[in-house]
Amino acid sequence: MASKIKKIGVITSGGDAPGMNAAIRAVVRTCAYLKVECVGIYRGYEGMIDGDFKAMDARSVNNIINKGGTILKSARCAEFRTKEGRQKAYDNLKAAGIDAFVVIGGDGSFNGALIFNKEFDIPIIGIPGTIDNDIFGTSSTVGFDTALNTVVEVIDKIRDTASSHNRLFFVEVMGRDVGHIALNAGVGAGAEEILIPEENLGLERLLESLKRSKASGKSSSIVVVAEGDKTGRNVFELKEYVEEHLPIYDVRVSVLGHLQRGGPPSCFDRVLASRMGVRAVEALLEGKTNLMVGIQDNNIILTPISKAIKGHTKIDKELIRVSEIMTT
Amino acid sequence: MASKIKKIGVITSGGDAPGMNAAIRAVVRTCAYLKVECVGIYRGYEGMIDGDFKAMDARSVNNIINKGGTILKSARCAEFRTKEGRQKAYDNLKAAGIDAFVVIGGDGSFNGALIFNKEFDIPIIGIPGTIDNDIFGTSSTVGFDTALNTVVEVIDKIRDTASSHNRLFFVEVMGRDVGHIALNAGVGAGAEEILIPEENLGLERLLESLKRSKASGKSSSIVVVAEGDKTGRNVFELKEYVEEHLPIYDVRVSVLGHLQRGGPPSCFDRVLASRMGVRAVEALLEGKTNLMVGIQDNNIILTPISKAIKGHTKIDKELIRVSEIMTT
Amino acid sequence: MASKIKKIGVITSGGDAPGMNAAIRAVVRTCAYLKVECVGIYRGYEGMIDGDFKAMDARSVNNIINKGGTILKSARCAEFRTKEGRQKAYDNLKAAGIDAFVVIGGDGSFNGALIFNKEFDIPIIGIPGTIDNDIFGTSSTVGFDTALNTVVEVIDKIRDTASSHNRLFFVEVMGRDVGHIALNAGVGAGAEEILIPEENLGLERLLESLKRSKASGKSSSIVVVAEGDKTGRNVFELKEYVEEHLPIYDVRVSVLGHLQRGGPPSCFDRVLASRMGVRAVEALLEGKTNLMVGIQDNNIILTPISKAIKGHTKIDKELIRVSEIMTT
Amino acid sequence: MASKIKKIGVITSGGDAPGMNAAIRAVVRTCAYLKVECVGIYRGYEGMIDGDFKAMDARSVNNIINKGGTILKSARCAEFRTKEGRQKAYDNLKAAGIDAFVVIGGDGSFNGALIFNKEFDIPIIGIPGTIDNDIFGTSSTVGFDTALNTVVEVIDKIRDTASSHNRLFFVEVMGRDVGHIALNAGVGAGAEEILIPEENLGLERLLESLKRSKASGKSSSIVVVAEGDKTGRNVFELKEYVEEHLPIYDVRVSVLGHLQRGGPPSCFDRVLASRMGVRAVEALLEGKTNLMVGIQDNNIILTPISKAIKGHTKIDKELIRVSEIMTT
Structure with missing residues (x-):
């Protein structure tokens, strides 16, 4: 050349x-x-x-x-x-x-x-x-792929303690204004619910879903929340909301933060x-x-x-559907 | 339905x-x-x-x-x-x-x-x-993706000891008669040479490559070998061959084996x-x-x-080229 | 029997x-x-x-x-x-x-x-x-030993991003009212400062230490804070305090939380x-x-x-000394 | 000073x-x-x-x-x-x-x-x-402690595949002429049998133990072998011996090698x-x-x-006893 x-x-x-x-x-x-x-x-x-x-x-x-x-x-x-x-x-x-x-x-x-x-x-x-x-x-x-593995490994650890205590955890993950990390890591970690900016389920549906999950015999629940989620509440506020409206759960919160950026x-x-x-x-x-x-x-x-820089990779609608089926 | x-x-x-x-x-x-x-x-x-x-x-x-x-x-x-x-x-x-x-x-x-x-x-x-x-x-x-991560993590560890001792390691990885694990994990682990069934470099070229690597100032070398490699020699025989023809190296061998199949x-x-x-x-x-x-x-x-079941995913020719450039 | x-x-x-x-x-x-x-x-x-x-x-x-x-x-x-x-x-x-x-x-x-x-x-x-x-x-x-490894691995990841950006991180770890996790994981992670309930350094000394660390040419700093620390400020307040009194640092916070309880x-x-x-x-x-x-x-x-249940294993005074020497 | x-x-x-x-x-x-x-x-x-x-x-x-x-x-x-x-x-x-x-x-x-x-x-x-x-x-x-964790993590992976296939694995670990790695990692990995230089069980006892393990309903078995073991057979020969004398097992071998020396x-x-x-x-x-x-x-x-340099830390007799009880 x-x-x-x-x-x-x-x-x-x-x-x-x-x-x-x-x-x-x-x-x-x-x-x-x-x-x-x-x-x-x-x-x-x-x-x-x-x-x-x-x-x-x-x-x-x-x-x-x-x-x-x-x-x-x-x-x-x-x-x-x-x-x-x-x-x-x-x-x-x-x-x-x-x-x-x-x-x-x-x-x-x-x-x-x-x-x-x-x-x-x-x-x-x-x-x-x-x-x-x-x-x-x-x-x-x-x-992106490394961050997914990091998040999934950390949620695996959180699930150990969640299921030992029959607890509900809200786990906040990074992603700025998109939900790719939340959706993929949520499916990978077997989360019961995934809150992403692209889909606003509304808080009512979250409560329904958590009720159903409890009724189905699950002993613990992980809800993965994208930092850019549009429910209008951060994970601490979500905890309060659920504790108030669904007192059957012992709720905890984890904000994963910068550990998601590092590692081999x-x-x-x-x-x-x-x-x-x-x-x-x-x-x-x-x-x-x-x-x-x-x-x-x-x-x-x-x-x-x-x-x-104008667009984003679209969120995978089919994966959202998979995530719903997996929480059966 | x-x-x-x-x-x-x-x-x-x-x-x-x-x-x-x-x-x-x-x-x-x-x-x-x-x-x-x-x-x-x-x-x-x-x-x-x-x-x-x-x-x-x-x-x-x-x-x-x-x-x-x-x-x-x-x-x-x-x-x-x-x-x-x-x-x-x-x-x-x-x-x-x-x-x-x-x-x-x-x-x-x-x-x-x-x-x-x-x-x-x-x-x-x-x-x-x-x-x-x-x-x-x-x-x-x-x-496949998990096995790649497992192999790469293990080779990272082997490199720690390889570079502490200025050694050459032949690392055998799985893959039956195809080289996908070897090629991808080899590039991911920064291997100096990758031997796969799809490309028979010949032993002469291997020696040339190792000589060049040493001359370029590298202190250690990892050669990843697919179990189905067609050079006609397994990793133990490759070790002997290199020790005989290129005595500048202290050579070791590692057969990763079944640990590649397990893990989360x-x-x-x-x-x-x-x-x-x-x-x-x-x-x-x-x-x-x-x-x-x-x-x-x-x-x-x-x-x-x-x-x-008749065919295979083709080995990625472009990735072979990338692997060659990376060993500069 | x-x-x-x-x-x-x-x-x-x-x-x-x-x-x-x-x-x-x-x-x-x-x-x-x-x-x-x-x-x-x-x-x-x-x-x-x-x-x-x-x-x-x-x-x-x-x-x-x-x-x-x-x-x-x-x-x-x-x-x-x-x-x-x-x-x-x-x-x-x-x-x-x-x-x-x-x-x-x-x-x-x-x-x-x-x-x-x-x-x-x-x-x-x-x-x-x-x-x-x-x-x-x-x-x-x-x-205890597992939690130490978990904390140290996570801080290794945080350090990757901290040192890429020349940042200061306050990392809160568990331990209730004792500092064993903070002290051991702090030394293991190479923390610049470790705040534990057993030793109240005071905030002035923290500032001095951070100033010295910056002056010595370190590009990033990790301060490990036991959840039971007695400085009277949690990690978020420590961040504010340092940002106000020592604006040379870009400060971040990480609360490790329940991930410390899980894992193999x-x-x-x-x-x-x-x-x-x-x-x-x-x-x-x-x-x-x-x-x-x-x-x-x-x-x-x-x-x-x-x-x-009346007492605690005493905090290791010699290890506190080691931690001070290591931050030279 | x-x-x-x-x-x-x-x-x-x-x-x-x-x-x-x-x-x-x-x-x-x-x-x-x-x-x-x-x-x-x-x-x-x-x-x-x-x-x-x-x-x-x-x-x-x-x-x-x-x-x-x-x-x-x-x-x-x-x-x-x-x-x-x-x-x-x-x-x-x-x-x-x-x-x-x-x-x-x-x-x-x-x-x-x-x-x-x-x-x-x-x-x-x-x-x-x-x-x-x-x-x-x-x-x-x-x-030493790091090597134990490395070995145990790797055997965890091997057990995944061993128990999926109801297999017996002989896993050779390092340790030169002492059995500390084998004994500790063997107990930590839940090995069915541990062969160390300090205790020569003899091959008969190994067969008895494996028979008992199978009869007890275990689906897979891991035998950890110290590289300095004195049974007079390496892991490949042990495989042959067991296959000949106890054909109820599908036997595999893994020599962990230098990966045990590396890693954080x-x-x-x-x-x-x-x-x-x-x-x-x-x-x-x-x-x-x-x-x-x-x-x-x-x-x-x-x-x-x-x-x-004249002596060794003695092998822990109590831990040998624990290892025997654990294989019940």
């Missing part, structure tokens, strides 16, 4: 996700394989503005494929939302001879990259790295990140820009970032 | 795989939901021949979604390969009023079911349960098994037979079992 | 802990081995009052050694605190021919057993089952529970009562329950 | 064990805390002979407490067994100004250190780091290693030498290395 691109930057931005390191490794090693220079940009756009760069070769990324977090660190950066901030960032890239970059992150990070490209015409390719799976153009984002990535996320990293570098060398790498039907594809 | 089918059997057969219990649970609960009776058939076809049956309701499958193995037990059964054996099995099903059954297993189990259907005209639907992912008509079999299923396998179990029961009630439930592009589809 | 005791009950009471099932199994199998009948009492003292009993033989406890929770269930029971409740319980035991029982639980459960023994003269032996390690007469309670027990807890279960049954057959089985210097010993 | 010792080396030697990094971290941070310089010696005695040293400060050991293996690497070194090799090593230490060192390893490494001390009068303190727990003077070596250390091992690292540095500064740090009854104590 006789590309004009001689030096590629790689940056992680926004919330971290397991598998980001595997994606960094793939970008760095693909550059090495294709004899292009590679530079790590630290602390997201903040580091771009500060010129916090480090040259990376194939050995810089040894033994990171199985590490959670991101060795490049990440940050949310207000200054990059200003023209001045982006100018500084561009000047630094220019000075360092960086011709293009791969940005690993979510929709906020992609949006920043699009604006930057429009202003300074520097090629960019995105890799979707977020546990929330809230990006259009890929059936799975890097980190699953095999799926490592492989996905590796494939995406390869394709991202190749796309830049082919002269492409403003695209996101995604996976669809087990093929790596490219989608305009402008589309990717 | 006004189906003639009033009582459905469920059976696990052949090698066990994580997620089989989730599939059993889904079959049982879907029957309960659709008001069809459900009967568990124990110990595979052996139990069918012995009439080892037990009625199952929604509560029979409480708290099994996260358990490895199969509560119905499994077995390989020589007698079912005889006409007499199958006649006994049929008589038992008849006596118990079982109109149809769902068989969870691999190609051998499916083949038995096909023959049985041809002889006795009893409807059957298959759910692919095997860690090997060697069935056509589904991008993933139940158990991953979230993906639990969800997959749940979806497949629902579809399997519905297909029977729709009057279908001799089909296997599969997943393709995140949709649950049906494939004739006769096709499913 | 020619003991008058022919039938032994086994009961789990109070909060559940990993390893309780291993203790149940040990009690049941030791009874079988010594040819004494064994009866499981369900749902703690509530089940004793309701006569919720089931005969158990060696096979009743197959495949439970690795399961969290308690197959006998547990409950806190107000009625057992009344004379009438205890009379009912005693009548049930009498009617079932139960001569003595082993109670697996914490200080509340032991106290109940002592009162019961005083009133009805039925021999009882206690096995300390609680994650909190707050019982005198044993260096470790069943469940560690090898240590399984072995400990097995040894304790054997000794508990033997002690009853030797005519002993009102004693608790404990471990000290790797020997299984007996302590009067009256002593066990 | 006004010690003559101004610079302390730290070295890991022999087989690696989980928790070695936690011990390194503790040595380094204690030096920093006490304002003594600290130097990492790489690749065991080989690196000492090669002068492979690196200055370490408190930040050099960030985020390693939870990593398996050893960041200092390890090796077995023939040259250090020669006078010439040791002279080179001493010259390097001298040139680097290293006054004393802490050696983390097993009996071979300790023996080397003793000889070295005798010849060159340089103070040395040992920290027992080995999964085998085969050192006198400490109830637990660093890495347990909380216990992290805390133990931290406490030992602190005491090791303090002992050197107090002018002590030729001692090993150990734990006894939860206190950190010092034992002459000459004693530590």
